Amino acid sequence: xxxxxxAKHALPVKDPDFSNALSGFGKDxxxxxAPLDTSKRNILYVEGITVSFDGFRAxxxxxxxxxxxxxRCIIGPNGAGKTTMMDVITGKTKPDEGSVxxxxxxxxxxxxxxxxxxxxxxxxxxxxxxxEALTVYENLELATASNKAVWWTLTKTLTGEQKCRIDEVxxxxxxxxxxxxxxxxLSHGQKQWLExxxxxxxxxxxxxxxxxxxxxxxxxxEKTAELLLSLAGKHSVIVVEHDMKFVRSIARKxxxxxxxxxxxEGTMDQVQNDPKVIEVYLGE
Amino acid sequence: xxxxxxxxxxxxxxxxxxxxxxxxxxxxxxxxAVPASSPLHLSTFTVTLLGKFLCYALLALxxxxxWGYCGILSLGQGxxxxxxxxxxxxxLMRQIGARGQYGNPELPDFMVFLNWEHLPxxxxxxxxxxxxxxxxxxxxxxxxxxxxxxxxxxxxxxVYFSIIxxxxxxxxxxxxxxxEMGFGGNNGLTDFKDILGFPIAADATRIALFLSxxxxxxxxxxxxxxxxxxRFGRVVISIRDAESRTRFCGYKVESYKLWIFVFSSxxxxxxxxxxxxxxxxxxxxxxSPLNSIELVVWVxxxxxxxxxxAIVGAFTVNYGKTLFTSYSPExxxxxxxxxxxxxxxxLPKGLVGLLGxxxxxxxxxxxxxxxxxxxxxxxxHTALAExx
Numbered sequence: 001x002x003x004x005x006x007a008k009h010a011l012p013v014k015d016p017d018f019s020n021a022l023s024g025f026g027k028d029x030x031x032x033x034a035p036l037d038t039s040k041r042n043i044l045y046v047e048g049i050t051v052s053f054d055g056f057r058a059x060x061x062x063x064x065x066x067x068x069x070x071x072r073c074i075i076g077p078n079g080a081g082k083t084t085m086m087d088v089i090t091g092k093t094k095p096d097e098g099s100v101x102x103x104x105x106x107x108x109x110x111x112x113x114x115x116x117x118x119x120x121x122x123x124x125x126x127x128x129x130x131x132e133a134l135t136v137y138e139n140l141e142l143a144t145a146s147n148k149a150v151w152w153t154l155t156k157t158l159t160g161e162q163k164c165r166i167d168e169v170x171x172x173x174x175x176x177x178x179x180x181x182x183x184x185x186l187s188h189g190q191k192q193w194l195e196x197x198x199x200x201x202x203x204x205x206x207x208x209x210x211x212x213x214x215x216x217x218x219x220x221x222e223k224t225a226e227l228l229l230s231l232a233g234k235h236s237v238i239v240v241e242h243d244m245k246f247v248r249s250i251a252r253k254x255x256x257x258x259x260x261x262x263x264x265e266g267t268m269d270q271v272q273n274d275p276k277v278i279e280v281y282l283g284e
Numbered sequence: 285x286x287x288x289x290x291x292x293x294x295x296x297x298x299x300x301x302x303x304x305x306x307x308x309x310x311x312x313x314x315x316x317a318v319p320a321s322s323p324l325h326l327s328t329f330t331v332t333l334l335g336k337f338l339c340y341a342l343l344a345l346x347x348x349x350x351w352g353y354c355g356i357l358s359l360g361q362g363x364x365x366x367x368x369x370x371x372x373x374x375x376l377m378r379q380i381g382a383r384g385q386y387g388n389p390e391l392p393d394f395m396v397f398l399n400w401e402h403l404p405x406x407x408x409x410x411x412x413x414x415x416x417x418x419x420x421x422x423x424x425x426x427x428x429x430x431x432x433x434x435x436x437x438x439x440x441x442x443v444y445f446s447i448i449x450x451x452x453x454x455x456x457x458x459x460x461x462x463x464e465m466g467f468g469g470n471n472g473l474t475d476f477k478d479i480l481g482f483p484i485a486a487d488a489t490r491i492a493l494f495l496s497x498x499x500x501x502x503x504x505x506x507x508x509x510x511x512x513x514x515r516f517g518r519v520v521i522s523i524r525d526a527e528s529r530t531r532f533c534g535y536k537v538e539s540y541k542l543w544i545f546v547f548s549s550x551x552x553x554x555x556x557x558x559x560x561x562x563x564x565x566x567x568x569x570x571x572s573p574l575n576s577i578e579l580v581v582w583v584x585x586x587x588x589x590x591x592x593x594a595i596v597g598a599f600t601v602n603y604g605k606t607l608f609t610s611y612s613p614e615x616x617x618x619x620x621x622x623x624x625x626x627x628x629x630x631l632p633k634g635l636v637g638l639l640g641x642x643x644x645x646x647x648x649x650x651x652x653x654x655x656x657x658x659x660x661x662x663x664x665h666t667a668l669a670e671x672x
Contacts (some may be wrong), residue, residue: 117534
């Protein structure tokens, strides 16, 4: 059963460098063929996306535009399609209809997960997903933007510059003292930060962050808000979150999803006073 | 620098390697230099038995590399072992020449028996030792490449992968049982005479084979250590623990799985090639799915995800098997089953986990900058039961 669902939704539609597995051994493209064209200010164009799972429409003609350097919060009741939307952008799920462009030139639907990740779209999962058997340092090392082909990782170590970058990020996420600790022994909040740190090591243009403060203490939530705010500007950050207080503290622009499409967009105040939103979400 | 990375941070491994090296020195002396009358003399039978264990250890190592580090539970590793063995067997058959029962200089006995006129095309080339050795590496490697490419590309993982590898080895077993395949059918290949011109049953040849197996094991161990302590190794561990995270970090998971699977199969093939001249026979029974499962038990018993644990496991379980099967053969399978249950329930880290219990707290803080890339700590998962 697993195999079947995989075949339908997870298989990359087209994976040009896997079809040539031998050449993928030593040489691998780090970036997309075309340069990123953000001349119209937008960095991500999600247009008319529809995804159905066994007849259930998880996404229904979804349109979403993200500007460069923007911090966007996406809210919506359970089942509104927030996680599916991230799956589509990162290449995990292929939509039935619609298009996703990164800049104006790069069609993300033609690429597989690792290509999208290398090209500059990082993703944080809902549940903190880090490599528990490795140390904090090694977690960041793995995420570092570098040649990720088999032969390179087998024979080369990181450059001094890349190591410096790891140190910077360690400071940024506040885990400098814990660098040689096993990631599995970190607290829940620290794991979340480590995962954000791993995203930063990829030097992404767009960060997709799924429920970053779920299960965090008040203090941890505050630190996370600070961290995300400091990232906006340099990166486009898309945050999916349930915690309204948290969203209010960081959001400039909020998008409300409902039943797989955009219900409304605007500032937190506008959104909260929108009668449609009150009906489907806040009014509950 | 490299020695440090390969050995110094791996105390258990260093101990196991030292013991094997010691064995490689002592065993030949006790067998060749000590007269047969002395109680210290080691019989050639024992030498061959130990040589066999060394091959098993190499095979176990190949399983631990993919299962312990990459989380790929292949239940068909025996197939690659047997293919390596058959490649060696073909060479050994060609060395018999006209000394077979039927005295046919062109054809092996079983072909004469089947009234075959010509040597099948795929037997050509196996007169040459170099060609045969190339095939020992190439055939298992190529099969693993094609099979792995198809399986990993379709994202077949976990128990599904285990099942299709079982099917693979079973299918090969059925194929090799057939006389038309031209590999001796049921009886397989046997009655070997020479290897590289040396009589295969002679004491000195036996010792040479024993030494070759030991050296192959040592080299393979160091190569595996190199792999698991490299960045590649850490990617592989990441795939084991969080595959989709690894993918979203920009790694092409399929390629990593494929290459580690191919390498592991090549190791298994080499183990098979060293095994066959020592036991003097290769038959389709070696492809039996049960064999592949058994060697997973060796690794689980020794301790998964440590490399040296696999060697310890292969020696312990096979020594136990030798004892059991000589005293009470019918109980062996029960003992094996019980062992697996006990290991899974009580010793998730295997035998070496027993010894290294307090090691973890010792190495937890080691703030040396230069060790950052060399240090690697692996928490092996509990055995089979946890496989998804």
